Amino acid sequence: MKNSLSKIFLFLIFTFLFLGVYGQNRFPKPEFDSGYEQPSPTKPEPRSNAMEILDVFVLLAALSLSSWLAIKKRSRQGILWLSIFSIIYFGFYREGCVCSVGAIQNVALAFFDSGYKISLTILAFFLLPLIFALFFGRSFCAGVCPLGAIQDLLVINPISVPSWIRKTLDFVPYLYLGFAVLFAATGTDFIICRYDPFIGIFRMNAPYIMIILGIAFLLLGMFFARPYCRAFCPYGVLLNWMSKVSKWHMTITPDECIKCKLCEPSCPFDAIEIPIDEKERTEDTVRKNVRRFSIYAILIPLWMLAGGFAISKAHVFLSRANPDVFLAELMITNPELIDDTENLDIQTFLESGKTMEQLVEEASVIRMKFKKGGWFLGAFLGLVIGVMVMNQFKMRKQDIYEPHKGNCFSCARCMDFCPVEKKI
Amino acid sequence: MSKKSIGILILVIIGIIITIIILDFLGNRPNNRGDNPYEYNVEEFKAVDASLIHYKETKNIPLGDIIARGMDIFKGDIYITGQNFLQVIQINGVKKLNVELEETGICLLVKEEFIIVGLQQKIILFDHEGQILNSWMPDKETTYITSLAMKDDILYVADAGNRRVLRYNIDGTYIGEFEGKSESEAGHGFIIPSPHFDLVVNSYDELWVVNPGKHALENYTDEGDLRGFWESSSMKIEGFTGCCNPAEIAVLSNGSFVTAEKGGMVRIKIYSQSGQLESVVAAPEKFVEEGKAPEVKVDENDIIYALDFDKKMIRVFEKK
Amino acid sequence: MAEEKKLNRRDFIQNGARITAGVSIVGVGVVAATKSSKDKYVWQIDPAKCTQCGRCATDCVKNPSAVKCVHAYDVCGYCDLCGGYFKPGMNALQTGAENQLCPTAAIERRFIEEPYFEYIIDEDLCIACGLCVKGCGAFGNGSFQLQIRHDLCDNCNECAIARVCPSDAISRIPANQAYIIKGESVANDES
Numbered sequence: 001m002k003n004s005l006s007k008i009f010l011f012l013i014f015t016f017l018f019l020g021v022y023g024q025n026r027f028p029k030p031e032f033d034s035g036y037e038q039p040s041p042t043k044p045e046p047r048s049n050a051m052e053i054l055d056v057f058v059l060l061a062a063l064s065l066s067s068w069l070a071i072k073k074r075s076r077q078g079i080l081w082l083s084i085f086s087i088i089y090f091g092f093y094r095e096g097c098v099c100s101v102g103a104i105q106n107v108a109l110a111f112f113d114s115g116y117k118i119s120l121t122i123l124a125f126f127l128l129p130l131i132f133a134l135f136f137g138r139s140f141c142a143g144v145c146p147l148g149a150i151q152d153l154l155v156i157n158p159i160s161v162p163s164w165i166r167k168t169l170d171f172v173p174y175l176y177l178g179f180a181v182l183f184a185a186t187g188t189d190f191i192i193c194r195y196d197p198f199i200g201i202f203r204m205n206a207p208y209i210m211i212i213l214g215i216a217f218l219l220l221g222m223f224f225a226r227p228y229c230r231a232f233c234p235y236g237v238l239l240n241w242m243s244k245v246s247k248w249h250m251t252i253t254p255d256e257c258i259k260c261k262l263c264e265p266s267c268p269f270d271a272i273e274i275p276i277d278e279k280e281r282t283e284d285t286v287r288k289n290v291r292r293f294s295i296y297a298i299l300i301p302l303w304m305l306a307g308g309f310a311i312s313k314a315h316v317f318l319s320r321a322n323p324d325v326f327l328a329e330l331m332i333t334n335p336e337l338i339d340d341t342e343n344l345d346i347q348t349f350l351e352s353g354k355t356m357e358q359l360v361e362e363a364s365v366i367r368m369k370f371k372k373g374g375w376f377l378g379a380f381l382g383l384v385i386g387v388m389v390m391n392q393f394k395m396r397k398q399d400i401y402e403p404h405k406g407n408c409f410s411c412a413r414c415m416d417f418c419p420v421e422k423k424i
Numbered sequence: 425m426s427k428k429s430i431g432i433l434i435l436v437i438i439g440i441i442i443t444i445i446i447l448d449f450l451g452n453r454p455n456n457r458g459d460n461p462y463e464y465n466v467e468e469f470k471a472v473d474a475s476l477i478h479y480k481e482t483k484n485i486p487l488g489d490i491i492a493r494g495m496d497i498f499k500g501d502i503y504i505t506g507q508n509f510l511q512v513i514q515i516n517g518v519k520k521l522n523v524e525l526e527e528t529g530i531c532l533l534v535k536e537e538f539i540i541v542g543l544q545q546k547i548i549l550f551d552h553e554g555q556i557l558n559s560w561m562p563d564k565e566t567t568y569i570t571s572l573a574m575k576d577d578i579l580y581v582a583d584a585g586n587r588r589v590l591r592y593n594i595d596g597t598y599i600g601e602f603e604g605k606s607e608s609e610a611g612h613g614f615i616i617p618s619p620h621f622d623l624v625v626n627s628y629d630e631l632w633v634v635n636p637g638k639h640a641l642e643n644y645t646d647e648g649d650l651r652g653f654w655e656s657s658s659m660k661i662e663g664f665t666g667c668c669n670p671a672e673i674a675v676l677s678n679g680s681f682v683t684a685e686k687g688g689m690v691r692i693k694i695y696s697q698s699g700q701l702e703s704v705v706a707a708p709e710k711f712v713e714e715g716k717a718p719e720v721k722v723d724e725n726d727i728i729y730a731l732d733f734d735k736k737m738i739r740v741f742e743k744k
Numbered sequence: 745m746a747e748e749k750k751l752n753r754r755d756f757i758q759n760g761a762r763i764t765a766g767v768s769i770v771g772v773g774v775v776a777a778t779k780s781s782k783d784k785y786v787w788q789i790d791p792a793k794c795t796q797c798g799r800c801a802t803d804c805v806k807n808p809s810a811v812k813c814v815h816a817y818d819v820c821g822y823c824d825l826c827g828g829y830f831k832p833g834m835n836a837l838q839t840g841a842e843n844q845l846c847p848t849a850a851i852e853r854r855f856i857e858e859p860y861f862e863y864i865i866d867e868d869l870c871i872a873c874g875l876c877v878k879g880c881g882a883f884g885n886g887s888f889q890l891q892i893r894h895d896l897c898d899n900c901n902e903c904a905i906a907r908v909c910p911s912d913a914i915s916r917i918p919a920n921q922a923y924i925i926k927g928e929s930v931a932n933d934e935s
Binding site for chain 3: 457463639660687714
């Protein structure tokens, strides 16, 4: 019995050895007379899953604290300290990865790539700040997001930007979000992570060009406060939506606004909405604006159609961002490169045993995804533009000084400027 | 700073940011990525001077789905064994005989009177109709039989598992064994880091055993005393590299050796009896990279047959 | 009265929008959760696909790279003439720097006993250039291989070397299978 068992065991071992992928195992192991024992290769473990879960809890705690500081405690000081903590923990210690901003792409990939599994901690990083924004405003931006925090610390001489520039810049994050999702969903690239300007600073180690990018953003931020958050951040778009309808949002004044104007220059992000003179609301202007508003509302589907058409038309161009498509096209348009022994990408492809037909087939599948995705992206961007244009004629009623719920980062700077004391 | 100069500064910085992103994106595409600063061209070692190649592939016989392990050539027919079979195929590909085996046949030796098949731990004698005449098992459980050869009436069995050559009578009687060890420096014993351990008897009735760990071919007397050897370690075409080469050998009628190597450079070469490289049969380009060493056999007309495990075919090489 | 009604209407819209937003977050969360995994994912190089193009050394965000040469001893032949250690055309089988293939002398060659030599990678010196991997693959058993070392890897969400890898050898895998070491993988999978 023992004999046959050991034989089976031996047989199994040999089957592994020979049917195995590598099939080149030494056999039998050399018998070292000198008593040498073969070491086994070390395998340093990745950061443990428990630590990742800890990160989620730190995020949860920081979000809660930030919300409490902004809404209940009304403490700019507290948010400042929290910012510093976040820069140290999420920034320098966790080296900026994975962050909620980048998690957009993981979620997008999980939706569109059936083979991809998103890890639950990343999903939590994506969802938690949104849920908090829905209830408490953008407390994530206030002092939790390391990217926001590092810029926030360097707001030195913020200038107020004309509103037409601001409105134009408002569109860029939508563009960035749209393309980030399109590129992630087609498995092309994670552009948010690739061009994260501060990650090189947090790691204190990056290609020099990325360091320059980070420094450029920080320099810019000295005058145009939080440039990444306001003009790029794709996650900010989602937070903006959530925060707009947030249940409890930070307020400038602890009690009733006395319209003293003192807070007006306090916001470096131009996120304070000032009261609108009621005298301007004449019957005539109201009627005019309502008419324009309705016309532009009707035009929105046209915007969407035009956008979808334009971007899906551009799918050939856009799909070149995908390395497979690019390679296929490169080899078709420049057949002489196939003989170029210096071109590693082409040579490696040729040696891989994959045929040109397979590559072209794969590339055209990806291209079709771009075409389809282009319609969605274009329609989305068209919708955004349409709504933005339409909102130009929205008659806001504004009689007190209030933060713009969507754009406000809940940084709590304005509170210190408010002379009103809370009535007990 | 005036508002104007701040505005200009902002514009400049935005310009820098956009330029960086565009430059990085465009500068990192398959048509303009930098060269490998750590280029190591091993291709030049794989390349073989065409004037050295004296053979050409004249024929190949695809094997289909079977997993072949060993081969021998006898009177123009090809005998192969492998996962649970023993087959005889004519050169035109027609199957003459098919015998099922209980286990995987690893090596094979065909003589006038019988066919000897080596399983991992068993030796089986068949007649030419496929009937079992006799079978026996070596004593040790770690036995791993890799090759068979016969001289007069003595069967030499290469046991890679125990680094020894066993001797048997044809009825299965154990006569003796040797491990290639001797007092002299040359006689280190067989070094077999992977299950490749081949032996042949040439037309002068000399027993040659490969010592793959030393890149050596060693000539032994019937009793297992080392009579002579040559070794050739080199990264160049003249020698063998890696842990265990040559992995397979065969002999031509003039006593020259046909060697087959495994690993990064699978190739078949011919060495003189004294170990001089004479010519190349097949360069690495003919084989799969990092492939298995083909089993090589020679027929009476000095035509070389190679069992290519990676391409799953028998390839025939003849002198140009 | 009219004022109150208007306020109510505003509240109603706000509430409706909030619920819509909440439902959509939950919706996204639930759909994503069906495609989620409790595992942490890390990057890994498949040694069977790796062609040692040198980009692990040049493109990793870490400097020196978080990729290192790992020695799969199970596959090593303990050769005297090691294709991964020696430069082709070396003067002699000796440890002189002029004989070594490794640009940073990160491989230690240690005599065990006739005729075996052990080769040990000093990971502090290794820059992941892949020269030894290529040499060992060409002349030997291929026991050297490049692997991402997870004590060094930042586990970037977008891996810079995965993006530029010409052979698509780098992919995300669950952290409990973080390494493919030649010769081990097969047995591990079965057991």
